[in-house]
Amino acid sequence: MKYENVLTICPYCGAGCGLYLQVLDGELVGVLPCESHVVSQGKLCVKGWNAHEFVYDKERLTKPLIKHNGTFEEVSWDKALDIIVRKFKEYVEKYSPDSIGVLSSAKCTNEENYLMMKFARAVLGTNNVDHCARLCHSSSVVGLGASFGSGAMTNSIGELENCDCILVTGSNTTEQHPLVARYIMRAKEKGAKLIVVDPRAIPLSRFADFHLRQRPGTDVAWINGFMNVIINESLEDKAFIQERTEGYEEMAETVGKYTPEYVESITGIPKENLIDAARTYARSDRAALVYSMGITQHTTGVDCVRSCANLAMLTGNVGKPSTGVNPLRGQVNVQGACDVGALPNVYSGYQSVADEKIRAKFEEAWKTKLPPKPGLTVVDMINAAYDGKMKMMYIMGENPMLSDPDIGHVKEGLNNLESLVVQDIFLTETAQLADIVLPAASYAEKSGTFTSTDRMVQMVRKAIEPVGESRPDWQIICSLAKRMGSNEFEYSSPADVMDEIASLTPIYGGMAYDRLGNGLQWPCPSKDHAGTPYLHKDKFSRGKGSFAALEFKEPAELPDEDYPLNLTTGRIMFHFHTGTMTRRTEILNREVPMGYVEINPVDAEKLGVADEEQVLVQSRRGEISIKTLITKRVPEGVIFIPFHFVECAANVLTNPAVDPVAKIPEFKTCAARIKRVERKKL
Amino acid sequence: MIEETRRLAEKWLESGKVDGIVGLRENDGYVAPYLFTETGELESLVVSSQIRRTFCTSKSQRFKKNVLYLLQQKYPKAKIGVVARGCEEKAIIELAKRNQLDLERITILAVACTREEAIDCRCPTPYPTRIDVGKRVEGVSSDVDVEALQKKSLQERFSFWKHELSKCIKCYGCRNVCPSCFCEDCKMELELWAKMGQLPPEIPMFHFIRWYHVADRCIECGACEKACPVDIPLLTILKLLRRDIKEMFDYEAGLDAKQEAPLLTTLDETPLKE
Helix, strand or coil: CCCCEEEEECCCCCCCEEEEEEECCEEEEEECCCCCCCCCCCCHHHHHHCCCCCHHHEEEEECEEECCEEEEECCCCCHHHHHHHHHHHHHHHCCHHHHHHEEEECCCCHHHHHHHHHHHHHHCCCCCEEEHHHCCCHHHHHHHHHHHCCCCCCCCCCHHCCCEEEEECCCCCCHHHHHHHHHHHHHHHHHCEEECCCCCHHHHHHHHHHHECCCCHHHHHHHHHHHHHHHHHCCHHHHHHHHHHCCHCCCCCCCCCCHHHHHHHHHCCCCHHHHHHHHHHHCCCCCEEEHHHHHHCCCCCCHHHHHHHHHHHHHHHHHHHHCCCECCCCCCCHHHHHHHHCCCCEHHHHECCCCHHHHHHHHHCCCCCCCCCCCCCCCHHHHHHHHHCCCCCEEEEHHCCCCCCCCHHHHHHHHCCCEEEEEEEECCCCHHCCCEEEEEECHHCCCEEEECCCCEEEECCCCCCCCCCCCCHHHHHHHHHHHHCCCCCCCHHHHHHHHHHHHHHHHCCCCHHHHCCCECCCCCCCCCCCCCCCCCCEECCCCECCCCCCCCCCCCCCCCCCCCCCEEEECCCCCCEEEEECCHHHHHHHHCCCCCCEECHHHHHHHHHCCCEEEEEEEECCCEEEEEECCCCCCCCCCECCCHHHHHHHHHEEEEEEEECCCCEEEECEEEEEECCCCCCC | CCCHHHHHHHHHHHHCCEEEEEEEEEECCCEEEEEECCHHHHHHCCCCCCCCHHHCCCCECCCCCCCCHHHHHHHHCEEEEEEEEEHHHHHHHHHHHCCCCCCHHHHEEEECCCCCHHHHHCCCCCCCCCCECCCCCCCCCCHHHHHHHHCHHHHHHHHHHHHHHCCCCCCCHHHHCCCCCCCCCCCCCCCCCCCCCCCCCCCCCHHHHHHHCCCCCCCCHHHHHCCCCCCCCHHHHHHHHHHHHHHHHHCCCCCCCCCCCHHHCCCCCCCCCC
């Protein structure tokens, strides 16, 4: 007779809510919210409340699988690991280490991501390691890095409550980060002004003082418009600009031509509304900017992010509590996976692989030579596989077959590999293409740390034993490394791994398990440092904040005669990403069992389609069959499809065109059309 | 107070009065419900005013049943103790009336709340029927929020609730934490009453279902309000409902284990049987 509650972190979004896993006689029986947690404060969203359910799903992978003549057969761990090691060695020798690509996972712990990138670099000898941050916030990492010197959310989630003004753009916060939206709603109820800039009507826009609906992909233009108004009316923070920034003159000159009239002609935002909203933001003492994929997922993603940074610096809204530029990270540990170096160009703590001194430090610590050339990104790896240059991929806890743009191309790429290994908790769409599948333990079955969107490193605690023969990802990586002949993967527990991360990573220097009970926000350089609730206090990480002079550029693909609609994609409250976990949760499936395409009533009438009619949505990449949802949530000319559903996968349609620097694909806008399905007469 | 609680729990475990006792444990820097079965563990037993007070009678989301119920089902012979405050005892009483717990096999280590705790919870009766630890203090007799709302016109009250409910993000948290609700087939999940997949859920139907279902068993613990991510003042409406039930049926949930719940009786007033 045993009953306990284990405090851990919700496995879904980057808010990083604390929750208890209820364990009765070693069995997970539910979730309880945690009142003492700094963000969740005893509350959870519907996904968090049901985060126990997928753990025991009957489709959990419980044994290693190997594909024989197109069907999977169970094998022993020993045999599976031996085969993988043999293949690794074969491709390294026959081709080169760079013929192998590794995808790490924003669903795995910091320790696991660190080990995975160490494995790729120190054992395989390639920098070809990346993860889905490429698809969500690589433009934030690059853009905010260039503007401020650090690519992360500048302030803390709870600080939002005390803002005087909150500008939310490209973030449907209520549905994607429900517990972050809580603080926006609280600020609003205390009298803060709320500005929402989003083509769609979202739950927050109902409560907003301003809802500006821009044409998708025109964010640089409206932000330049805001700045034009602010400079024209002398509302900028002159002292801040003078003391803390550089590049102002050039930026001011560029935005000179973005008059409200000109911006209206590009974005469709009425000039009066733009002027009023810009004044409101600029006149507020503490104004925070909150953004997410609507800003980042464009071929101009880096420009959009830098525009946000421009606006905050222009009004002196950086380096103070309840202000800042706040990208909300989508996955529970996408911040951490970036922090610990699961990226092709940096080691942990964003330390460049191309920098000789830094490379020497890691070579000394890991006792091996390391490759100097940055590796391939997610998108480039798929392209290399398609071109036959990449021979083998090792994918941990990612599902590019649903999450990446132009799935048809992804499938051809993955099928073209000589060898594909997938390590996951379910047989995902990607795992189905694999030659070998390894069963991993879920978040409830292992210990480690996650880093939430506001840079808070928090403890993930093991509540139950791994299901079946599944194993924690960190143990699998260590087993592989040992079999590859490395002696540098001897860890007794994830705590040892964190100690190694701390020793090599200045921003994590003060992290240690005995300090993480209430979480610690990086940068935390030493064991006596209390962590950093908000960044750039007296000085930007890069010294001076850098303004960027940016011209508006059109998205890669615009609606035209053939494809007259503007397709945008996103998530909804009741599901998460590729649905691997939420579509195995009964209540979430009952709420929203299947995907749909949102279409404005005017467009629906033009096309003659009815509500809930099964139609074809087509783009230059492909077509899907999907039912309609006629709603004014989307403006005329724009359609929206949630990307969770494999049966009508939005990413069959999306454009793989990428930002030239961050390589993030343009998920948020492409050209599409809707076709009615011809029905045979009875 | 905590020393007294630990001493009593130790005595009960040692004497075999209980086989285990559910209480709050402080472990690894956090406090959470735990079943103490060894006296050696009791130094980590705490009585925390930081943690929601109906925690020890919380439900399992997987089975939609109270954890005490699950323990009683799984261990039919076990004598289970629980460190309970006034609200937790009230919850246990209401569950027992509905065959969700066997009072005979539950021993309550009854803790009285302090005046500060009572004010924080807006609780009129911050004590169990019998007190093992602590002293009975005065509860909060008149609720400021309820009074303020009652002074408003019908129109004002209507728009107040419409605004509050329009914030709802359909987390089901109010239902999930409610110690008094236990239906495995929850009517809130029925398309019949409130369309699925909508945000906010249909106003006011989605919330009405729950409020009416708990009308005669709500023990005004306020767990629902504390679990609400958008701060809907749920305790206020439930206090009003409780007031109506008292006026109409002279019934107050949780106070007397022997008093029949009014909505449980049949039309000819004979008690409801399973």
